[in-house]
Amino acid sequence: MPNESVKIPQATAKRLPLYYRFLKNLHASGKQRVSSAELSEAVKVDSATIRRDFSYFGALGKKGYGYNVNYLLGFFRKTLDQDEVTKVALIGVGNLGTAFLNYNFLKNNNTKIEVAFDVSDKVGTKIGKVPVYHMDDLEQLIEENDIQVVILTVPASVAQTITDRINKGKVKGILNFTPARLSVPSHIRVHHIDLAVELQSLVYFLKHYPSKDQ
Ligand SMILES: NC(=O)c1ccc[n+]([C@@H]2O[C@H](COP(=O)([O-])OP(=O)(O)OC[C@H]3O[C@@H](n4cnc5c(N)ncnc54)[C@H](O)[C@@H]3O)[C@@H](O)[C@H]2O)c1
Numbered sequence: 001m002p003n004e005s006v007k008i009p010q011a012t013a014k015r016l017p018l019y020y021r022f023l024k025n026l027h028a029s030g031k032q033r034v035s036s037a038e039l040s041e042a043v044k045v046d047s048a049t050i051r052r053d054f055s056y057f058g059a060l061g062k063k064g065y066g067y068n069v070n071y072l073l074g075f076f077r078k079t080l081d082q083d084e085v086t087k088v089a090l091i092g093v094g095n096l097g098t099a100f101l102n103y104n105f106l107k108n109n110n111t112k113i114e115v116a117f118d119v120s121d122k123v124g125t126k127i128g129k130v131p132v133y134h135m136d137d138l139e140q141l142i143e144e145n146d147i148q149v150v151i152l153t154v155p156a157s158v159a160q161t162i163t164d165r166i167n168k169g170k171v172k173g174i175l176n177f178t179p180a181r182l183s184v185p186s187h188i189r190v191h192h193i194d195l196a197v198e199l200q201s202l203v204y205f206l207k208h209y210p211s212k213d214q
Contacts, residue, residue: 008079012053018043019053020076027069035066086111089147091162092154093118093132096177100151101128114145135162142169149173156180 008016022042026034036054040047054067057075088105090097093116105111116122116132123134133141141147150171152159159180166174167185174190176182182190 008056012056015043015045015049015053016076016080018045019050019072020080023069023073023076027073032069033066034069038066080110084110086149087145087147088113088149088151089142089145090116090130090151090153091118091135091138092152093120093122093127094153097151097153098127100153101130103128111149113151114147115141117141138162138165139169142166142171147171149175151175151177153177 019039022039023034036047036050039045039050043050045053054072057079088111090100090113093101097116097118101113101116105113113128113130116127116130117135117138118132119135122132125132142150147169148171150166150173152162152174154162156178157180159176159178160182163174163182163184167188172188174182174184174188176190176192177195179194179196181192184190
């Protein structure tokens with residue numbers, strides 16, 4: 001197995017779930033090896049990048065043979081902690097929040113939304129099997145449910161106040177869908193998903209780099 005102390009670059013780490021999902025499907029279909037060209041075609045990452053990524057975890061494909069699917073799967077499962085479920089709370093059960101609750105994250109993933117919070121008449125209901133609680137119980141339920149990650153789908157105006165409340169618990173990561181830029185202590189990592197920015201960026205690339213091969 002690869003040397004676990006090796007630090008994988010962030011760009012590589014971000015592609016791991018993509019590789020993992022594809023390899024799991026390959027494995028399920030009984031395939032034992034895969035070439036970087038096949039992988040490249042399936043996950044839409046160029047094969048030189050795939051070879052470099054895989055070299056970080058000691059998977060050196062052989063010419064004419066490719067990579068051993070079992071070996072790679074074992075590595076990904078370990079690296080992505082697939083055996084351990086990370087418990088997630090969602091705050092803000094509006095348009096976006098409701099859609100996320102109805103989506104079964106566990107299907108392809110190692111995360112589970114355990115609890116949701118709001119201040120509206122959604123409180124006391126269940127959406128996608130997830131109970132919706134009032135914000136008054138936020139700190140207590142985050143603690144009791146061992147929540148490590150929070151998805152924020154509230155109006156931007158309340159995002160920072162809520163973040164300040166989360167900061168005191170065991171939460172390590174926030175997935176922020178609001179346009180607000182959040183201040184957090186150093187033990188918390190924030191990933192900001194701004195759909196407007198992503199869309200603008202896509203349009204920019206389409207204009208300036210019309211084909212991905214150029
Ligand atoms: N809907 C989209 O397509 C979309 C896309 C990108 C980003 N966003 C952003 O995501 C966030 C949510 O968007 P939306 O369309 O779902 O909004 P929404 O108004 O439908 O939902 C917001 C939810 O937050 C709840 N809420 C309000 N104050 C709260 C508080 N103090 N504590 C807990 N819950 C509270 C509301 O009751 C409501 O259920 C916004 O910041 C929005 O800018 C939305």
